[in-house]
Amino acid sequence: MLDLSELFHPDTFLNALRQETARLMSCSMDSLKFVASWRGQITDAKLQVKVGGLQLEGCVFDGNRLAESHHDSPSVSAVPACYMAWIPQSAMGSYSPDECISLPVYSSAERQRVVTNVQLPCAGDHDTWIQSGAALFLKQQ
Numbered sequence: 001m002l003d004l005s006e007l008f009h010p011d012t013f014l015n016a017l018r019q020e021t022a023r024l025m026s027c028s029m030d031s032l033k034f035v036a037s038w039r040g041q042i043t044d045a046k047l048q049v050k051v052g053g054l055q056l057e058g059c060v061f062d063g064n065r066l067a068e069s070h071h072d073s074p075s076v077s078a079v080p081a082c083y084m085a086w087i088p089q090s091a092m093g094s095y096s097p098d099e100c101i102s103l104p105v106y107s108s109a110e111r112q113r114v115v116t117n118v119q120l121p122c123a124g125d126h127d128t129w130i131q132s133g134a135a136l137f138l139k140q141q
Contacts, residue, residue, distance in 0.1 A: 001050045001081055004115065004138050010107070011115045014084070021047050021086040032086040036118040037094035038063045044092070045085030052081035054105065058134035066101070066122040066129060076109070079136065084118070095119055101126050106137040 004010040014034070022029045024046045035042060042048050056079045059066050063080040087093065100119040107113040118136065122129060 001052045004051055004053060004105075010138065014116055017047060017049065017084075018086045021045075025088070027088070029086075031089055033089050033091075033093070034116060034118075035085060035087055035093040036120075037083045038080060038121065039094055040083070042083050042085045042087065042094060044087040045083075048083045048085035050081055051084050053139040054079040054082075054136050055109070055139055056134070056136055057109070058132040059129060061120060064121065066120055066134065068128070068132065078139075082118070093119070095121055099123075101129050101134075103129070104135050106135060109137050111135060111137070 004013070018029050018032060018034070022032060025032075035045075036051075055076050057076050059069055060073055060077050061067070061079050069075075099121055101122050102117045102119050104111075104117050105115045107115050115138065
């Protein structure tokens with residue numbers, strides 16, 4: 001399992017994964033989209049990585065759905081490991097657009113640099129998660 005926080009440039013790693021996927025599929029990098037799955041491996045992916053070490057702020061996530069934080073919940077919580085991959089734009093991905101929200105993954109809790117965006121399954125109105133300030137960041141060493 002890969003911990004993105006252990007990489008010097010996680011965004012460079014994800015771009016290399018995109019380049020290698022495009023090479024294997026004999027397609028342009030622009031014809032690929034980035035997806036994440038907490039349901040298991042991504043069926044349409046030629047290459048995928050299992051990623052751990054992400055932290056979540058603004059809500060909680062059990063691997064199935066986002067949920068609002070309780071008054072006694074920690075402000076930051078660990079997120080279960082997921083699979084990440086680049087797949088064809090035409091492929092479905094792991095979640096339908098109405099059952100997930102795209103959250104930024106920041107390089108640190110200070111939220112100064114976005115590494116990528118990942119989709120997390122959620123219920124209810126997407127504005128709830130935006131207003132809560134929900135975001136992921138790499139585990140601090």
